[in-house]
Amino acid sequence: MKHRNLIQAIITAFGSIAHALVSDRNNPPKQMILLETTVAGFQYYAGEDLFPQLCPDQPLTLQRESNNHFDENAVALYWEDNQLGYLPRSDNVVIAQMMDWGELLGGRVCELFKGTY
Numbered sequence: 001m002k003h004r005n006l007i008q009a010i011i012t013a014f015g016s017i018a019h020a021l022v023s024d025r026n027n028p029p030k031q032m033i034l035l036e037t038t039v040a041g042f043q044y045y046a047g048e049d050l051f052p053q054l055c056p057d058q059p060l061t062l063q064r065e066s067n068n069h070f071d072e073n074a075v076a077l078y079w080e081d082n083q084l085g086y087l088p089r090s091d092n093v094v095i096a097q098m099m100d101w102g103e104l105l106g107g108r109v110c111e112l113f114k115g116t117y
Contacts, residue, residue, distance in 0.1 A: 060107035
């Protein structure tokens with residue numbers, strides 16, 4: 001078995017869809033959770049080196065990679081300008097489409113798992 005650290009992320013909507021679904025006149029828009037998932041490729045990017053610095057609730061930036069040769073729906077996850085990996089292919093289609101439509105999406109660290117997998 002290989003020692004591997006894993007990160008779980010929550011992807012949230014901040015844009016007009018979230019505003020229309022979860023806000024009212026008296027309250028500002030709230031974040032709407034769209035997806036809770038692990039980060040694909042974490043071990044191949046800066047994730048392993050940055051793991052000791054990561055904490056739950058830290059913000060993650062999503063970057064759409066529509067020209068990715070391996071996955072046309074690729075969405076990369078960044079923490080402080082460091083790529084941690086991607087949304088898994090099995091979970092990225094709707095998020096990619098929302099980003100293509102101009103929705104403002106963000107993420108945050110949900111849980112961190114350290115161990116052998």
